[in-house]
Amino acid sequence: MHASTSGSAGISTRGDLAVVLLSGGLDSATLLAIARQEGYVCHALSFDYGQTHSAELAAARRVAAHCDVRHRILTIPIGSLGGSALTDPSIPVPDQGGEGIPVTYVPARNTVFLALALAWAEVLKARAVFIGVNALDYSGYPDCRPEFVAAFQELANLATRQAVEGAPVEIHAPLVNMTKAEIIKRGTELGVDYSNTVSCYRADSAGRACARCDACRFRAQGFSQAGVMDPTHYRA
Amino acid sequence: MHASTSGSAGISTRGDLAVVLLSGGLDSATLLAIARQEGYVCHALSFDYGQTHSAELAAARRVAAHCDVRHRILTIPIGSLGGSALTDPSIPVPDQGGEGIPVTYVPARNTVFLALALAWAEVLKARAVFIGVNALDYSGYPDCRPEFVAAFQELANLATRQAVEGAPVEIHAPLVNMTKAEIIKRGTELGVDYSNTVSCYRADSAGRACARCDACRFRAQGFSQAGVMDPTHYRA
Numbered sequence: 001m002h003a004s005t006s007g008s009a010g011i012s013t014r015g016d017l018a019v020v021l022l023s024g025g026l027d028s029a030t031l032l033a034i035a036r037q038e039g040y041v042c043h044a045l046s047f048d049y050g051q052t053h054s055a056e057l058a059a060a061r062r063v064a065a066h067c068d069v070r071h072r073i074l075t076i077p078i079g080s081l082g083g084s085a086l087t088d089p090s091i092p093v094p095d096q097g098g099e100g101i102p103v104t105y106v107p108a109r110n111t112v113f114l115a116l117a118l119a120w121a122e123v124l125k126a127r128a129v130f131i132g133v134n135a136l137d138y139s140g141y142p143d144c145r146p147e148f149v150a151a152f153q154e155l156a157n158l159a160t161r162q163a164v165e166g167a168p169v170e171i172h173a174p175l176v177n178m179t180k181a182e183i184i185k186r187g188t189e190l191g192v193d194y195s196n197t198v199s200c201y202r203a204d205s206a207g208r209a210c211a212r213c214d215a216c217r218f219r220a221q222g223f224s225q226a227g228v229m230d231p232t233h234y235r236a
Numbered sequence: 237m238h239a240s241t242s243g244s245a246g247i248s249t250r251g252d253l254a255v256v257l258l259s260g261g262l263d264s265a266t267l268l269a270i271a272r273q274e275g276y277v278c279h280a281l282s283f284d285y286g287q288t289h290s291a292e293l294a295a296a297r298r299v300a301a302h303c304d305v306r307h308r309i310l311t312i313p314i315g316s317l318g319g320s321a322l323t324d325p326s327i328p329v330p331d332q333g334g335e336g337i338p339v340t341y342v343p344a345r346n347t348v349f350l351a352l353a354l355a356w357a358e359v360l361k362a363r364a365v366f367i368g369v370n371a372l373d374y375s376g377y378p379d380c381r382p383e384f385v386a387a388f389q390e391l392a393n394l395a396t397r398q399a400v401e402g403a404p405v406e407i408h409a410p411l412v413n414m415t416k417a418e419i420i421k422r423g424t425e426l427g428v429d430y431s432n433t434v435s436c437y438r439a440d441s442a443g444r445a446c447a448r449c450d451a452c453r454f455r456a457q458g459f460s461q462a463g464v465m466d467p468t469h470y471r472a
Contacts, residue, residue: 074313078352083359101397108355111395115351116314119344123319142400151391158384159347161337 017041017126018172019117022071024059025199026219027175030187031132032067034174037190043124044071045117049106050079050087055207059198066196074116083107086201093201095212101140102214104201110143114152114171121169122160128170129156134183135176149173180222188228195231208235253277253362254408255353258307260295261435262455263411266423267368268303270410273426279360280307281353285342286315286323291443295434302432310352319343322437329437331448337376338450340437346379350388350407357405358396364406365392370419371412385409416458424464431467444471 018040022028035042044067046060057073064071079087084106086093091103110133117129133144142148153171157163175183187194199219200209209216211234223230254276258264271278280303282296293309300307315323320342322329327339346369353365369380378384389407393399411419423430435455436445445452447470459466 074316076312077310078355080310081356081359101400105397107358108351108396111391112348112351112355115344115348119314119348120317122343123317142397143395145394148391148394151387151394155347155384155387155391158381158387159379160344161341161378164337164378 015039015041016128017043017121017124018128018130019121019124019126020044020069020130021113021117021132022046022060022063023132024056024061024063024197025132025215026180026187026194026197026222027132027134027183028060029063029192029194029197030183030190031130031175032063032069033187033190033192035128035130035172036067036069040128040130042067042069042130043120043126044069045120046071046073047113047116048073048075049109050077052086052089055198055200055203055205059196059207062196066193072120076112076116078106078109078112081107084109093213096214096217101142104214105141108143110141110148111152118156118159118169122162125162126169127167128172130172130174132175133173134178134180136179144176146173146176149176179225180218181225184222184226184228188226193231194223194228195233199232204235206233208233210235251275251277252364253279253357253360254364254366255357255360255362256280256305256366257349257353257368258282258296258300259368260292260297260299260433261368261451262416262423262430262433262458263368263370263419264296265299265428265430265433266419266426267366267411268299268305269423269426269428271364271366271408272303272305276364276366278303278305278366279356279362280305281356282307282309283349283352284309284311285345286313288322288325289434289437289439291434291436291439291441295432295443298432302429308356312348312352314342314345314348317343320345329449332450332453337378340450341377344379346377346384347388354392354395354405358398361398362405363403364408366408366410368411369409370414370416372415380412382409382412385412415461416454417461420458420462420464424462429467430459430464431469435468440471442469444469446471 022044085091085103258280321327321339
């Protein structure tokens with residue numbers, strides 16, 4: 001895993017390809033800007049997985065278009081497996097997550113996302129996969145921890161043709177130890193237009209946020225702490 | 237990873253659930269029989285991933301029905317990513333694979349399959365995932381090696397709610413070090429009806445085999461070495 005945004009292992013030879021997981025939220029928009037700034041030719045990858053907050057896919061399209069990068073949206077059936085408030089309308093998203101792993105956790109989601117990103121990276125002969133996991137603000141998600149990303153790197157070191165040939169895909173998680181405010185500051189320096197992004201778990205079809213769920217609260221707090229104007233569209 | 241079929245770690249408490257990856261081939265039909273014999277309540281999982289040899293999904297349905305187990309087929313988009321003779325009709329399946337990783341290798345396929353099996357296992361609160369990888373006959377596939385399965389176990393130990401709660405899903409690969417003949421002997425003891433299975437990479441829509449591709453040759457050799465009558469349906 002390459003968690004640093006500045007270490008030499010994270011610097012690409014200009015023109016190397018990267019697959020960047022793009023949800024349409026604040027974190028992944030910043031991630032894409034970081035990967036581009038490091039010199040990668042980025043291929044953005046989003047998933048239609050039955051998320052009830054489908055406004056995030058529209059946001060992902062806006063972010064990719066704004067950066068003029070190739071963007072694929074793959075439809076995957078993890079929502080049909082159930083087990084999460086983000087994919088099952090009968091499980092309400094609470095205002096606050098409370099103790100332990102939140103009901104918004106989607107079983108094995110980042111494992112599935114990274115597996116498919118690895119597959120595309122292998123086909124593209126890409127050097128890296130970027131994932132915008134963040135351990136600080138969402139410490140309840142098991143698959144957002146640095147040790148999870150490191151374990152996926154170990155798997156990628158064995159899983160593919162590229163690995164056997166001595167050049168496994170590198171898994172980059174540059175946001176993993178950043179606070180929300182640090183992410184927003186970095187993205188702002190890199191010219192990210194956060195008005196294109198949607199973080200709310202209960203966003204309406206126009207992408208307007210509820211202002212009350214965990215994702216909204218972390219986001220608003222991040223803008224406030226970063227001293228950056230919050231461009232979020234809230235419902236009246 | 238639990239590669240043994242008899243070690244204590246592999247013995248379930250009767251009634252534990254398992255997700256069993258079922259391709260419709262000889263190996264996974266044997267795998268399902270082994271998991272059932274170990275006392276697991278099995279949930280079979282197959283993937284429609286754009287494989288050109290779709291007869292294997294019909295075979296998977298027959299195998300699951302024969303064992304009277306729950307069976308899900310998930311449609312996943314790895315075929316659309318390209319890069320394999322098994323998903324791209326413009327890349328012919330050769331009679332023999334030759335040196336190195338065969339063109340029938342599908343990029344990161346087993347990583348994706350295991351990720352989705354892990355997701356379903358988590359939703360079901362299953363104890364184990366069974367995968368029928370085999371390192372001996374298909375040594376060219378990077379994601380059929382024991383070290384790959386062990387790395388996925390390390391990932392599963394971190395990835396899920398179950399893992400955080402101290403009971404990560406166990407990844408079982410009981411066939412990994414068995415020869416094809418050993419697999420056939422074991423399945424025959426367990427009552428597997430191999431006439432339901434299809435191994436051929438170029439099977440026609442009725443499931444009849446070509447007799448010439450690597451998969452057909454390994455299968456025929458296996459029956460011959462096991463001294464078991466080969467029930468494969470070949471094209472005239």
